[in-house]
Amino acid sequence: MGLTLTEKILKAHLVDGEMVKGQEIGIRIDQTLTQDATGTMAYLEFEAMGVPRVKTERSVAYIDHNTLQNGFENADDHRFIGSVAKKHGIYFSRPGNGICHQVHLERFGIPGKTLIGSDSHTPTGGGIGMIAIGAGGLDVAVAMGGGAYYITCPKVVKVELTGKLPSWVAAKDVILEVLKRMSVKGGVGKVIEYCGEGVKTLSVPERATITNMGAELGATTSIFPSDEITREFLKAQQREDVWTELSADADAVYDEEITINLSELQPLAACPHSPDNVKSVQEIGKIKIDQVCIGSCTNSSLLDMLKVAHILKGRTVHPDVSLSIAPGSKQVLNMLAENGALSIMIDAGARILESACGPCIGMGQSPNSKGISLRTFNRNFEGRSGTKDGQIYLVSPEVAAASAITGVFSDPRDLGDMPEFKLPDVFKINDNMITLPASEEEMDSVEILRGPNIKPFPETSPLDASIDAGVSLKVGDNITTDHIMPAGAKILPLRSNIPAISQHCFTICDEQFPTRAKEMGKSIIVGGSNYGQGSSREHAALAPLYLGIKAVLVKSFARIHRANLINAGILPLTFVNEADYDTISQGDQLVLDNVRADIEAGKSELTVVNKTTGKEIPVLCELSGRTKDIILAGGLLDYTRESMK
Ligand code: MIC
Ligand code: SF4
Numbered sequence: 001m002g003l004t005l006t007e008k009i010l011k012a013h014l015v016d017g018e019m020v021k022g023q024e025i026g027i028r029i030d031q032t033l034t035q036d037a038t039g040t041m042a043y044l045e046f047e048a049m050g051v052p053r054v055k056t057e058r059s060v061a062y063i064d065h066n067t068l069q070n071g072f073e074n075a076d077d078h079r080f081i082g083s084v085a086k087k088h089g090i091y092f093s094r095p096g097n098g099i100c101h102q103v104h105l106e107r108f109g110i111p112g113k114t115l116i117g118s119d120s121h122t123p124t125g126g127g128i129g130m131i132a133i134g135a136g137g138l139d140v141a142v143a144m145g146g147g148a149y150y151i152t153c154p155k156v157v158k159v160e161l162t163g164k165l166p167s168w169v170a171a172k173d174v175i176l177e178v179l180k181r182m183s184v185k186g187g188v189g190k191v192i193e194y195c196g197e198g199v200k201t202l203s204v205p206e207r208a209t210i211t212n213m214g215a216e217l218g219a220t221t222s223i224f225p226s227d228e229i230t231r232e233f234l235k236a237q238q239r240e241d242v243w244t245e246l247s248a249d250a251d252a253v254y255d256e257e258i259t260i261n262l263s264e265l266q267p268l269a270a271c272p273h274s275p276d277n278v279k280s281v282q283e284i285g286k287i288k289i290d291q292v293c294i295g296s297c298t299n300s301s302l303l304d305m306l307k308v309a310h311i312l313k314g315r316t317v318h319p320d321v322s323l324s325i326a327p328g329s330k331q332v333l334n335m336l337a338e339n340g341a342l343s344i345m346i347d348a349g350a351r352i353l354e355s356a357c358g359p360c361i362g363m364g365q366s367p368n369s370k371g372i373s374l375r376t377f378n379r380n381f382e383g384r385s386g387t388k389d390g391q392i393y394l395v396s397p398e399v400a401a402a403s404a405i406t407g408v409f410s411d412p413r414d415l416g417d418m419p420e421f422k423l424p425d426v427f428k429i430n431d432n433m434i435t436l437p438a439s440e441e442e443m444d445s446v447e448i449l450r451g452p453n454i455k456p457f458p459e460t461s462p463l464d465a466s467i468d469a470g471v472s473l474k475v476g477d478n479i480t481t482d483h484i485m486p487a488g489a490k491i492l493p494l495r496s497n498i499p500a501i502s503q504h505c506f507t508i509c510d511e512q513f514p515t516r517a518k519e520m521g522k523s524i525i526v527g528g529s530n531y532g533q534g535s536s537r538e539h540a541a542l543a544p545l546y547l548g549i550k551a552v553l554v555k556s557f558a559r560i561h562r563a564n565l566i567n568a569g570i571l572p573l574t575f576v577n578e579a580d581y582d583t584i585s586q587g588d589q590l591v592l593d594n595v596r597a598d599i600e601a602g603k604s605e606l607t608v609v610n611k612t613t614g615k616e617i618p619v620l621c622e623l624s625g626r627t628k629d630i631i632l633a634g635g636l637l638d639y640t641r642e643s644m645k
Helices: 005-013 036-049 072-088 100-107 122-128 137-144 171-182 197-201 204-217 228-236 302-312 330-339 341-348 397-406 488-494 498-504 513-520 539-546 559-567 578-583 595-600 625-633 636-644
Strands: 014-016 024-027 031-034 058-062 091-093 114-117 131-134 149-152 155-162 190-195 221-223 256-261 268-270 278-280 291-294 322-325 372-375 391-394 467-474 523-526 549-554 571-575 589-592 605-610 616-620
Touching (some): 005 014, 005 131, 005 190, 005 221, 024 625, 031 036, 031 137, 036 072, 036 137, 036 539, 036 636, 058 072, 058 100, 072 091, 072 488, 100 114, 100 122, 100 330, 114 122, 114 137, 122 131, 122 204, 122 221, 122 228, 131 221, 137 149, 137 559, 137 636, 149 559, 171 204, 171 268, 171 278, 204 221, 204 228, 204 302, 302 330, 302 397, 330 341, 372 397, 498 539, 539 549, 559 571, 559 636, 571 578, 578 616, 595 625, 625 636
Parallel strands (some): 031 058, 114 131, 155 256, 190 221, 291 322, 372 391, 523 549, 549 571
Antiparallel strands (some): 589 605, 605 616
């Protein structure tokens, strides 16, 4: 029986477990990446492990999220990360060099290799045939120390692409179509593998847009084959030597199959407040808009920017619209400057931002009250833009640019003929903003620069014999990590200070939560399905840990967040009968008697007694041998320290 591309790469990296779908496997990690909003914590954790030099083939630390420096905190974190990188063998991409996923694709990604990153959009690397997975910072720290990365051996979904995209219909519309069909939880436990004749019609940046936003499906990752188009891209990046041809076997067996005829697609948009709330631009109609933001790791490649410049050429941004553009990397920005496209954008009235995440993570450019904002980004969760009642639509760069001119939601197909946009034969290569690590001889003398905002990892303790705690919060379905641990310009600078950032935990849902949880001492959170979807931020587990959360009981979890809870030593529980969710109220007192002994004994079916109502509720706590030991030890850091003794 033939293998899928996913299975081939996973098999070649398997170091623990067996390739049985649904079972936990450990894989060797070739490359890691971190960004600054998750990186400080990841490197504090790496330091705590006491490994002198990273053991991966390549580890890169990027500065791209916290680049608005309205106080010393972010700049201190950048300095800290830079010094850790230098000391421990990590490449350092300085602020200004670009968004981690864009730069990694350009300069470091290698087909067939494994990459984990402390950012949920790490699957961007799947655009050149990598198995690239988003993970919590602690998992990345362990991988840098040479440890395996553990995932559930995934199901593989085949997305067969046929046909060719019509003029002005974009890669973004492909992934929006997939989201429309599969929903934000449709990808959990799965890898999405793209195949078929249509693949050959898509360039690497287009493929990367699709794998990037595959994160919104809840998928483990997404992947394209590595073919001639991949080779041409790598050649243009002067990295042809790392190319290998990779594809699934012709007789590979998939768990699910979907076919998308590219020729039949039309411009789409994800409407507020979920990436799977997809409608066609025609259906939405010509509604008036207030803002357009072009950029983010989804749509900030040279190709995207050239299309935008073409649409803006000789025109002026509508008087009622603010247009911002953030090219994804220094390479992209530099090439736009050299070929005149930047000047076209400036002429049209675009507000040019630095090459960074910026508005995507609420770092500036929050829309006006109730403002309608069209963004080429990947997430439109409520409040993420920094404006609670902002109405965010996710669209392609083509829709975004066309609408910026007209001031209303616009179909770019009305622009007439589309010229052919081609990638250059050679990109502008200048890696001067990537600082190399110190040599083995010099590394000992590198001093780590720690600012006063950097506080140690919160205290952990081994799992208690029994848990007897009140419900400090009850929430509904599809809670995102942006609800649990909001980001934005005001809160992000606290990413290296867990006591301080905890004061913002869940405040989008309930302003009193941090105070109440702290007063209760220990408590439990109850939630609905797909709890913790979205980002990889482990702060969404570390802040609850600091606030005394002992267990989270929900209908179902998103993958990375569940792993982060386990890594923080918080018990992840799911209802056996979803209807029991309705029998618990905020404030109820829940008891898990002898939970430690039960978990030690390998029991996965536990009973929660609601002392307030007297009801017994069956719950599941499915742990593998390894995750069981992590929970018993009080989290991954303690477990790793123990196992290194
Ligand atoms: C995001 O897009 O939500 C982020 C900000 O990049 C996060 C990481 C973080 O919260 O620092 C992610 O996607 O993992
Ligand atoms: Fe940055 Fe936005 Fe991409 Fe997250 S999704 S890495 S915030 S650009």
